[in-house]
Amino acid sequence: MWPEVVVIARSIKTLILEIVTGSGTSHLREIYLRVVEFRPEVPQHTVRARLSDMSRSESLEEKLNSFGNGFYGPYEENRELCSVVSYPDRGPWGDGSYRGNCSGYLVKVLILRFNCQSVFDPTEGGGTVKDVVAGINHFPRKDIDYEGRDLRLGWDILTGRLPERQFDLVWYHPPYWDIVTYSDDPNDLSNCRSLEEFELKLNRSVERLFQSVKPGGVMAVLIGDKRKDGRYYSLFRSLLSNPNSGELKALIIKLQHKCRSDSVGYHSRNPFLIPIKHEYCLVFRK
Ligand SMILES: C[S@@+](CC[C@H](N)C(=O)[O-])C[C@H]1O[C@@H](n2cnc3c(N)ncnc32)[C@H](O)[C@@H]1O
Known part of the structure; x- marks a missing residue:
């Protein structure tokens, strides 16, 4: 059986990616997410992003290339x-x-x-x-x-x-x-x-x-x-x-x-x- 999902309102959430260096912040990209369904028991819905580092022991060049x-x-x-x-x-x-x-x-x-x-x-x-x-x-x-x-x-x-x-x-x-x-x-x-x-x-x-x-x-x-x-x-x-x-x-x-x-x-x-x-x-x- 599907969990009960109620359509509350349509909404567009914006995820802004920025690179922060010593000389300030540079805008890299905006990603727009069209949200059509919310979980009714949660009063606020936010979009979160997590930045993770790769282990230094990996071959970074190889890893980057594999992303295309x-x-x-x-x-x-x-x-x-x-x-x-x-x-x-x-x-x-x-x-x-x-x-x-x-x-x-x-x-x-x-x-x-x-x-x-x-x-x-x-x-x-x-x-x-x-x-x-x-x-x-x-x-x-x-x-x-x-x-x-x-x-x-x-x-x-x-x-x-x-x-x-x-x-x-x-x-x-x-x-x-x-x-x-x-x-x-x-x-x-x-x-x-x-x-x-x-x-x-x-x-x-x-x-x-x-x-x-x-x-x-x-x-x-x-x-x-x-x-x-x-x-x-x-x-x-x-x-x-x-x-x-x-x-x-x-x-x-x-x-x-x-x-x-x-x-x-x-x-x-x-x-x-x-x-x-x-x-x-x-x-x-x-
Ligand atoms: C608008 S700035 C260029 C800025 C560059 N696009 C940037 O993003 O940093 C104009 C440049 O033209 C150079 N310039 C002015 N007269 C020139 C000339 N006769 N020959 C070569 N460069 C010249 C100036 O030294 C200046 O760096």
Whole structure:
């Protein structure tokens, strides 16, 4: 005979998996559980998770391999990618304290979706993309070739020698003009004195980087807009009419979280000061 089960109410329980390190908490995954039946004698139903350690004497590598790729949620391909993405945390990759750093989720999705075997990050900053590639290489066991450069490492995107080889993906995350100033180098894109100068250097750098993309490969440019003295600047607009940056295949709007404008509320004196809470990822194909 079946135990008596009474349907009290339908409910969705959320299990949130997080990794907690010295530098804070990173959101790994949310699992939604549709609960349709409760035991009537229990007043509260909670979802609990237990984290268990494996014995050190076991071969950890063998054990991890036996779980297969799907076990590593952060490295699964997101097949539901659409033109709006939102990652409330930046993930466990790169230096979270590097100003203007990006989340690793979108670049990870692009690497997996386009099955990239080689990735070039010319403005490496805090090393987000480097860590994403290292993670993909380690967990889903790939062998992606990575190269990273940056002005702070002594390489200038406007004049420096490009790598000898070409890449499946060039991920370009330039400064958003002068929102964050990275150095006092005159070629630093964050030092441009006008929008015109920024657009000139942005286009020049994109054209140079395009030479580093393999035919059929992808160049993704992550860039935001900015507002200064009440004026709105669309920083990427000139890229859309540049014939030397490839064919625009997608424009992904990425919501921004924890940005400065979070603290800016409604301005009754200037109702046009609508806080900017998104950036763009332009996906070009060569
Ligand atoms: C928005 S940050 C990149 C952040 C990086 N994606 C991360 O997650 O940490 C922009 C980077 O562009 C670099 N940069 C600025 N001008 C440059 C130039 N002319 N050549 C190479 N790198 C440059 C800055 O040093 C800075 O690290």
